Amino acid sequence: MRRIGAELALCLQDARLRWVGAVLALLLAVAGLGAWRDAVRYGQDVDAVTAAERARWLGQDAKNPHSADHFGLWVFKPSAPLAVLDPGSEPYTGRMVRVEAHVFNDAVYRAVQEAGPLARAGLGSVADIVGLVVPLGAILLGFSAFAADRERGTLRLALGNGIAPGRLFAGRFAALLIALVLVVGLPLLGIGALAAMSRDAGGWQLWPRLLAWIAAQLAYAALFLLVAMLVSLRARTAGHALAAALAIWVGLCIAAPRLATTAVEAFVPAVSYREVRARLDAEMRPHRTAEANDGRTREILARYGVSEADELPVDLRGLMMVENDDHHFALYDREFGAFFEGIAARERAFAWAGLLSPRIALQALSQTLAGTDFAQHAHFVWTVEAYRRSISERMNTEIRDRPQRGGTTLVAGPELWREIPPFAHAPLPLARALADAAVPALVLALWLAGVGGLCVPLVRRLKP
Amino acid sequence: MSAVRFPRLLAAELRLILRERLTWAILAALVAALALAAWTGAGRVDAARTALAAATADSERAVREAKAAHLRYSQPAAINVNYWQDPTDAFGYRTYFMAAYAVKPPTPLSVLAAGQSDVQPAVTKIDFGFSTVFDDTATEIGSAAALRLGPFDLAFVLVVLVPLAIIALAGTRLSSEHDSGILRMIAAQPTGPRRVAGAKFGAAALVALTATLGGTALALLLSGGLGDLAGWSGTAALLAAALAAYVVFWVAACALAASLWRGAVAALAVLVLAWAFLTVALPTALSLAVDALAPVPSRIAAIDASRQAQAHFYAGNEAAAVTAGWLEARLPKDARRPGLADAPELKRLARDAHYDEALADHHRAARAQALAASAWSQKLALLSPATALALALETASGTDAGRHAAFLSEAATYRRSLRAFFEPRILAQVLDPVPVCAGCPARLDFDAYDAVPAFAPADARGSAERQALLTLVCLAAAALLLAALAARRLKQWPA
Secondary structure, eight states: OHHHHHHHHHHHHOHHHHHHHHHHHHHHHHHHHHHHHHHHHHHHHHHHHHHHHHHHHHHOOSBOHHHHHHHOEEEEOOOOGGGGTOOTTGGGSOOEEEEOSSOOOOEEOOHHHHSOTTGGGSOOSHHHHHHHHHHHHHHHHHTTTTHHHHHHTHHHHHHHTTOOHHHHHHHHHHHHHHHHIIIIIHHHHHHHHHHHHHSOOTTSOHHHHHHHHHHHHHHHHHHHHHHHHHHHHHOSSHHHHHHHHHHHHIIIIIIHHHHHHHHHHHHSOOOOHHHHHHHHHHHHHHHHSHHHHHHHHHHHHHHHTOSSGGGSSSOHHHHHHHHHHHHHHHHHHHHHHHHHHHHHHHHHHHHHHTTTOHHHHHHHHHHHHHTOSHHHHHHHHHHHHHHHHHHHHHHHHHHHHSOOOTTOOOOBOHHHHHHSOOOOOOOOOHHHHHHHTHHHHHHHHHHHHHHHHHHHHHHHTOOO | OOOOOHHHHHHHHHHHHHHOHHHHHHHHHHHHHHHHHHHHHHHHHHHHHHHHHHHHHHHHHHHHHHHHHHHHHTSOOSOOOOGGGOTTSHHHIIIIIOOOEEEOOOOTTGGGOOTTTTTSOSEEEOOOSTTOSSSOOOOOOOOHHHHHHOOOOHHHIIIIIHHHHHHHHHTTTTHHHHHHTHHHHHHTSSOOHHHHHHHHHHHHHHHHHIIIIIHHHHHHHHHTOOOOOTTTHHHHHHHHHHHHHHHHHHHHHHHHHHTTOSOHHHHHHHHHHHHHIIIIIHHHHHHHHHHHHSOOOOHHHHHHHHHHHHHHHHSTTHHHHHHHHHHHHHSOGGGOOTTGGGOHHHHHHHHHHHHHHHHHHHHHHHHHHHHHHHHHHHHHHTTSHHHHHHHHHHHHHTOSHHHHHHHHHHHHHHHHHHHHHHHHHHHHHHHSOOOSSTTOSOOSOOOOGGGSOOOOOOOOHHHHHHHHHHHHHHHHHHHHHHHHHHHHHTTSOOO
C-alpha cells in the first residue's frame, strides 16, 4: 500500500495527469450535461403529448368503434435514464409510433435523421468519449511507466534497490488506475447520479445499472492502461512506447470497429426491412381483394348455416374484422418476428466481434447495461404492437357482439374508450440485461486477461 | 564540395524510402483497406439499385393489376367491389392500387461514400392521408451497432486512414535523424535544410500520392462499383485532385512537425493529436455549431398539431363543414348539389387537405431546417480538411444530407402533383358518375393508369462538381499554407 501511495503521489505531481484529467472531465461534462438537458426536455415533451393524446382518445365523439380504432393515438418511447451516458441504439431507432387499426406501423423519427451530417463523425456522447478518448488518456498516462525510467537509467536504480519487478509493476498500475478512476470514474458517477436523481427511473433498477456500467467503463480504461504499460515494459525509449501504443489505439479503436462492421454484415446476412415490408404487402394483397372478401363472407354465412348477414347471431362486419386482424397478426408475428430476430442475431455477433477490438465489446456491454440496446427497442416495438392489438380486439369484438340489423351502424361512446387503459411501457429487467451482457463482458474480460497475461512474463524478465 | 542537385537528392530519398520494409507494409495495408472499402461500397450500390428496381417493378405491378381488375370488374358479376378498391374509380385506384415512389438513384460515384444513405432511405413510397406527418417517414431499420460503428467505406479509408498511413510513412522523417545524430552529418554537407526536407518529404509525398490515387483507382476498377462516368469525369478529376491535395496537406503537416526539432516521439505525438483534432474533435465542434445555427424543430409539436387537426375534423359536424369549405374552393356555385359533401371520397380529400394545411408551418419549418443545416454543414465542413474531403466524397456519391433534404422536398412536390392529377378526376367522377357497364362490379370509367405522373429525380451532378471544386481549392490552399510554414521554419538546421 505504501508503494501504491508513493507512486500515486508521484503521479499526482505529474502535469500530464492534470492535463489529461482536465480534458477528459471537460469533454465528459459537456457531453453529459448536454445529453441530460436534451433528455429532460424530451421527457417533458413526451409527458405533455402523452397526456394530450390520452385526453383526445377519451374525448372523442361517439362513433363506430372501428372509426375510433382508426382515430388511434401516438405512443412515445421513454428514453432510458442512462441514455444520458450511453444513448446506445436510441438515436438509430424510432421513438414514436402511430397506433391505428390494421397497420403495424414503424417506430419513426430517429434522432440520427435530425442530426447534422457532421454529427456522426465526432464524439456525440459520453460513451463515444469513453470508447475513443479515454484509451488515449490511459495511453498518455501509462506509456512512460517503465520506458522513461529505462531511458533515464533510473529503472536500473529501482531494480537494484531490491524491489521485485512484479511489485513495482503492480504498484505503478494500481496508482495509475486510481488516477484514471479519479479522472474518468468520478465524472461518470456525477453525470449518472444527476440523471438518476432528476428523471423518473421507475422499473430501471438504476443504481445497480449505473454502478455496473461505470465498472465496465473502468475495466475498458484499465485495459488500455495495461496496453500502454505492456508496451512500456518492452520499449527502449518512452518515444517508442508512445508510438507503439498510439498505433495500437488506432488499430483497436479506429480501424478494427469498422472492419468488424464489414465482417458481421458479410458473415451474418439479414434481410432488409424493405424486403420484409414488400413480402408482407405481397401476402396481404390477395387477402384484401374484393373476390377474397366475398369468399370470406360466403364462408361465414355457410359456417352459421344462414344466407343473409342479418340472420347471423353476430355482426358480420365485426366478425370479419376480427378474423382479418387474426390473419394479419399471424403474418406480422412471422415476418417481423423473423426480422427482429435477424437484427438481434447481428447484435449478438457484434458482441463476439469484440474479440477484434475491445471498443466493440465495450459498446455492446455498455448499451446493454445502460438499457439502450436493441433488445430494449424491440421490446418497446412489441409492447406497442400488443397495445395496438388490444385496442383493435376490443373495438372489433364490440362490433361483432352487438350485431346491427338493416344496414345500421353501431355507435359507441366514452364508456368504451375508457375501457382502453393508457399505454404503459416497462423496460426489460436488469436480470435480462445482465444475461445479454454476458458475452460482451466475457470478451472484455478475455481482453483484460490476455493483455494482463502478456504482461506477466515481461514483468518477470524486466530489464533496466 | 558542390551542392547536390535536387532531383538527385529526391531520387536518392525515393530509393531509400522504397527500400524500407515498413513502407511496403504500410502500402500493402493501405491498398488492402482501399480494396475492401471499394468492395463494401460496390455491395451498397448494388443494394441501392436493387431497391430502386424493386420500386419500379412494384409500380408496374400495380398498374398491371389495376388493368386486370378493370377488365375483370367490367363484366357483369355478382361480386361486391367497395369504392375504395374499385380501379375504375380514380379514388379507388389511388387508394388501393397505386404504388408511386420517389427515388434517389445512386450517382456513378456512389461507391465512394455511404454518407447518410444508411439512415436516409433512397426510396420513399408516396402516401396520402394522416400518417404522413412529415416528409421523412420512410425508414430502413438495421443493426444499430453497425450504424454506431459506421461503415468501412472508401470515404473512411481516404479521410481517416490515409492520414494515419502518411504519418506512419513520413511522421518521423528528419526528426528520427535528429534523434540518432545523423542530422549533424547531413548538416555538414553543402545542402540546405529546405532542400533535404524537400527531398525527404517530396519522396514521401510521391509514394503516398501514388499509393493513394493508384490504390483507389485500382480498388474502384476491381470492385466494379463505378457507374458510367459520362458527364461525371470532371467531378471525378476534381475529386482526384482534392485527394492529392489532402495527401500533400498531411505530408506538409509531417514536415511542419519535423521542423519543430523536438524529436521523433514529439513529432508523432503532435501529428496523431492533430489528426485526432481534425478528424474527430473539430467535426464534433462543427456539428454543435450547426445545431446552434439551424435548430431542429420539435417533432412532438408537429405530431401534436396533426392530432389536433384530426380531433378537430372528427368533432361534431366539423367534417361536413370542412368538406363543404373544400368544395366551395373548387366548384362553381352552379355545380354544387345537396349531399355532395357526404361523398366519402370527397370527405377524404377534404380531410387530407385540412391536415396538410394544419401541418403546413411544421412542414415548412422542417424543410427549411434541413436545408439550412445542410447549407451550414457545407460551409463549416471546409474548416477541417477531413470534413471537407468527406463532404466532397459524399456529395459526389449522392449520399450527402443536402441531396437528401432536396430529395424530400422533391418527393413532397411529387405528392402534390399526384394530388393535382387525381383530385379533379375524383371530383368529376363524383359529380358525373359514368358507369363502365350496367350490372358490372366496376361502377365508373377511370382508366388513365399510364397517365399518372412519374417521379423525375433531380440531377446531382452540379452540386457534386461545385463541392469537389470548393474542396480542392480549400485543401490546396491548406496544403500550400502548411508547406510554406514548414519551409519557413526549415531555413536553418537546428542548433
